[in-house]
Amino acid sequence: MAENGGVTEQDVLRVAELANLELTSEEVPRMQRDLNAILGHVAQLQELNTEGVPAMSQVGEMLGAEIEGTGAALRPDKVRPSLDRKLVMASAPETDGRFFKVPKVIER
Amino acid sequence: MTIDEVRTGLANGSITATAVAEQHYARIAAEDGPAGKDIHSFLALSRERALGQAAKIDSLAKSGDALPPLAGVPVGIKDVLTMVGSPATAGSKILEGYMPPYDATAVTKLEAAGAVLLGKLNCDEFAMGSSNENSAYGPVRNPRALDRVPGGSSGGSAAAVAAGFATASLGTDTGGSIRQPAAFCGVVGVLPTYGRVSRYGLIAFASSLDRVGPFALNVRDAATMLGILAGHDPMDATSADRPVGDYTGALSKPVHGLRIGVPEEYFGEGLDPEIRAAIEKALDILRKAGCEIKKISLPHTRYAVPTYYVIATAEASANLSRFDGVRYGLRAKGANTLSAMYRETRDQGFGAEVKRRILLGTYALSAGYYDAYYRKAQQVRTLLTRDFLTAFNGVDAIVTPMTPSPAFKLGEKTDDPVKMYLEDIYTVAASLAGVCGMSVPCGATAAGLPIGVQILGRHFDEETMLRVGLAVESGE
Numbered sequence: 188m189a190e191n192g193g194v195t196e197q198d199v200l201r202v203a204e205l206a207n208l209e210l211t212s213e214e215v216p217r218m219q220r221d222l223n224a225i226l227g228h229v230a231q232l233q234e235l236n237t238e239g240v241p242a243m244s245q246v247g248e249m250l251g252a253e254i255e256g257t258g259a260a261l262r263p264d265k266v267r268p269s270l271d272r273k274l275v276m277a278s279a280p281e282t283d284g285r286f287f288k289v290p291k292v293i294e295r
Numbered sequence: 296m297t298i299d300e301v302r303t304g305l306a307n308g309s310i311t312a313t314a315v316a317e318q319h320y321a322r323i324a325a326e327d328g329p330a331g332k333d334i335h336s337f338l339a340l341s342r343e344r345a346l347g348q349a350a351k352i353d354s355l356a357k358s359g360d361a362l363p364p365l366a367g368v369p370v371g372i373k374d375v376l377t378m379v380g381s382p383a384t385a386g387s388k389i390l391e392g393y394m395p396p397y398d399a400t401a402v403t404k405l406e407a408a409g410a411v412l413l414g415k416l417n418c419d420e421f422a423m424g425s426s427n428e429n430s431a432y433g434p435v436r437n438p439r440a441l442d443r444v445p446g447g448s449s450g451g452s453a454a455a456v457a458a459g460f461a462t463a464s465l466g467t468d469t470g471g472s473i474r475q476p477a478a479f480c481g482v483v484g485v486l487p488t489y490g491r492v493s494r495y496g497l498i499a500f501a502s503s504l505d506r507v508g509p510f511a512l513n514v515r516d517a518a519t520m521l522g523i524l525a526g527h528d529p530m531d532a533t534s535a536d537r538p539v540g541d542y543t544g545a546l547s548k549p550v551h552g553l554r555i556g557v558p559e560e561y562f563g564e565g566l567d568p569e570i571r572a573a574i575e576k577a578l579d580i581l582r583k584a585g586c587e588i589k590k591i592s593l594p595h596t597r598y599a600v601p602t603y604y605v606i607a608t609a610e611a612s613a614n615l616s617r618f619d620g621v622r623y624g625l626r627a628k629g630a631n632t633l634s635a636m637y638r639e640t641r642d643q644g645f646g647a648e649v650k651r652r653i654l655l656g657t658y659a660l661s662a663g664y665y666d667a668y669y670r671k672a673q674q675v676r677t678l679l680t681r682d683f684l685t686a687f688n689g690v691d692a693i694v695t696p697m698t699p700s701p702a703f704k705l706g707e708k709t710d711d712p713v714k715m716y717l718e719d720i721y722t723v724a725a726s727l728a729g730v731c732g733m734s735v736p737c738g739a740t741a742a743g744l745p746i747g748v749q750i751l752g753r754h755f756d757e758e759t760m761l762r763v764g765l766a767v768e769s770g771e
Contacts, residue, residue: 199654206612206657207619208650209638221651222658224713229601232671235678242673245503245533246489246729249680250754262529274396280626287621292633 194222296462298516301368305356312349312356312367316411319369320345323413323460334436334458336451338374340414341381345369348411363409364519370405371455371464374415375422376507377496378402385498386420386430386448389644390624399496400528401465401507408523413461417451420646421615422467422500424448425475425718428709429648436705439481439745443702446476449510453480456510463511463520467497469504470603471722477510477734478697478747483517483764484510488755489729490535492521493528501610502533504603504726514735514765518542521757537755545758550766551585553759556690560596561721567700573738573746574696580770581694581763589690593682596724598675603723604716605659605672611649612656618644651712680728687730687753692763695721697734697747721749731757735764737771 199219203210210218243249272285281288296304296315304310320342326332352367372378375385377395384390398406406412419429427435427450435450437443438458445454449466453476456464466473468486477484485508492507499505509520522543527536557578562571582588620626620640627639645653659668686693699720708715725732731754734747748767752760 194658198658202654202658202661205661206653207616207634207637207641208645208653209642210650211642214647214650217647218651218654221712222655224711225604225651225655225716226658228713228716229605229668229672232598232601232605232675233667235595235598235675237671237674237678240674240677242670243677243680244673246680246754247533247535249677249684249729270396274394275622278393278396278623280620280624289621289633290630290636294632294634 194219194226297512298365298368298462298519301462302362302366305352305362305367308356312352312411313346315367316345316349316369316413319413319460326458327460332436332438332441334438334441334454335433336417336435336455336458336460337371337413338384338415338417338432338451339381341378341412344380345411345413348406352409352411363407365405365523366409368410368462369413370410371413371416371452371461372402373418373449373452373464373466375418375467375498376402376465377498378412378415381415383415383498384432385422386418386432387644387646387649388431388625389618389640393623395496397496400493400530401524402496404523405465416449416455416464419448419450420649421498421611422448422469422472423611423648423652425471425715426703426708427451427476428705429646431646434705437480437702440702440743443704443744444479446479446702448472450476452510453477453482453484456480456482456512463509463516466508466510468506468508468726469500470607470726471719473508473510474722474732474734474747474749475698475718479702479745481736481739481745482510482512483514483736484508484734485517485521485757486725486732487521487525487757488535488731490533490537491731491755491757492524493526493531493534495528495530499614501607502614503610504607514761514768515543515546517733518546518761535755540758542757542761545762546765548762549585550581550762552587553692553763554587554589554690555581555763556589556591556686556693558591558593558596558686558693558695560593561695565699565720566696569740570696570698570701570746574694574748577737577748577767578694580767584766584770586766591686591690591693593686593724595675595678595682599679599724599727600716600720602672602675602679603719603727604655605668606676606727608652608656609659609669610656612653612660615649615653676727679724683725683728683730691759693751694763695749695751697721697749701740701744701746725751730754731760733760733764735767737767
């Protein structure tokens with residue numbers, strides 16, 4: 188993190204790497220500017236005292252939906268037909284008809 | 296044409312489903328493209344599938360058998376939902392050429408109810424945007440004012456209904472993407488309760504927020520659409536196993552005696568005076584219909600936009616990691632290694648707003664920032680939801696403005712992401728809390744731009760919300 192709590196160019200490049208995004212040299216300063224503007228707006232959340240407030244990931248928790256732990260509520264584990272492989276492979280950028288083909292995986 | 300007009304015409308033999316479909320395709324051909332009004336609401340037409348369904352409905356009508364509830368009704372589908380036979384792009388170059396191998400449950404249900412599916416509707420890329428200017432395939436124009444945006448991200452879905460290209464349409468709403476374009480285009484848009492409508496076949500943006508819902512010309516049509524779409528789906532583990540209400544039946548119950556909450560936080564600085572006056576008029580209509588109007592407070596409202604933009608982007612950064620050039624859509628040419636292929640594909644395939652949100656979400660989830668941003672936002676989400684649960688102890692529905700200002704001009708806000716995000720100031724709190732909501736037209740500005748009023752209901756109480764919506768609509 189940079190001085191004044193701002194996002195630096197290095198931060199942008201590091202996050203882009205984590206997200207598997209390649210950014211052009213023109214995009215980096217633009218994204219840096221925008222992230223700083225947005226995070227500046229987000230900073231107001233720090234005004235709120237949230238000590239002891241549970242974190243909420245989705246609304247079911249708040250409505251008292253109980254998570255059933257025994258698995259009895261799960262649907263039966265039945266064999267069903269899968270998607271037609273030909274249909275799925277028809278949208279693949281590169282395939283031998285059975286598998287997806289990709290460039291070299293091991294780099295040196 | 297409303298749903299009732301189509302059904303009545305089919306039942307008495309004055310129209311056929313095929314003729315209705317052809318009329319709508321003719322209007323789309325004349326007006327949607329650059330030779331017409333260049334509204335650009337449709338990305339793809341599904342003529343073969345639509346006319347096949349129309350022929351089936353026509354033979355059913357001929358045989359005199361009972362017609363299903365959406366028999367012959369022309370409907371458009373937002374292009375984030377899968378529909379066999381049509382490309383699914385999510386408004387992104389990264390999915391160019393992708394033909395989905397299955398139908399979304401919402402699509403299956405509409406067709407089973409007799410709807411004629413005309414095609415796929417334009418939207419912001421991966422449903423990220425408030426103006427439809429982020430579509431990789433070009434913006435949509437507002438049919439009510441062609442130099443203005445239709446709202447977003449379901450801009451095509453709202454515009455198609457407003458322009459008379461479809462009787463109804465499907466949209467999705469993560470932070471306002473059904474309600475805000477409905478208000479901008481002067482149509483009805485419904486955000487069902489989180490879990491009410493299956494998301495199987497929806498290309499995910501933010502999974503704890505994404506919802507599927509209808510656009511329609513009036514409240515009754517919206518209720519009919521919701522009745523078809525609602526219900527548990529074993530293919531979507533987040534869909535709720537709750538009884539589905541009789542939404543059209545509920546409309547005949549009077550609103551007399553209902554308690555309507557008006558949150559002071561939604562009437563502050565930045566609200567357009569013409570919109571304020573229109574909302575006050577809508578409240579007067581409800582008061583005259585016998586509702587009790589009560590001032591309430593949703594005290595954490597001002598934190599909703601920053602909370603939303605942390606949570607939605609964090610979830611998006613995870614959901615959009617699947618677009619990597621391996622299984623479908625675009626693959627960058629010439630990359631020598633797998634990791635270079637991933638990065639180059641994502642660079643070429645994603646637009647600026649999508650990259651911005653992926654970066655922001657990745658940042659909020661990254662080591663050292665997780666507690667300060669993501670966890671903090673999840674805690675504030677609890678406070679925002681408690682605001683609604685507390686308010687609904689004392690009122691049956693909440694009424695607010697839908698948008699701070701009417702539809703803005705194309706290009707007006709594209710340069711400033713924070714300004715664009717603040718467009719969502721009245722929509723995102725309900726998204727985070729999971730309550731149901733809708734936008735109902737309630738007049739227009741002096742310049743003729745539509746104004747929408749937002750009606751929010753308790754979790755899984757769409758009936759009361761729709762009744763209030765109908766009362767506003769009937770009083771207009």
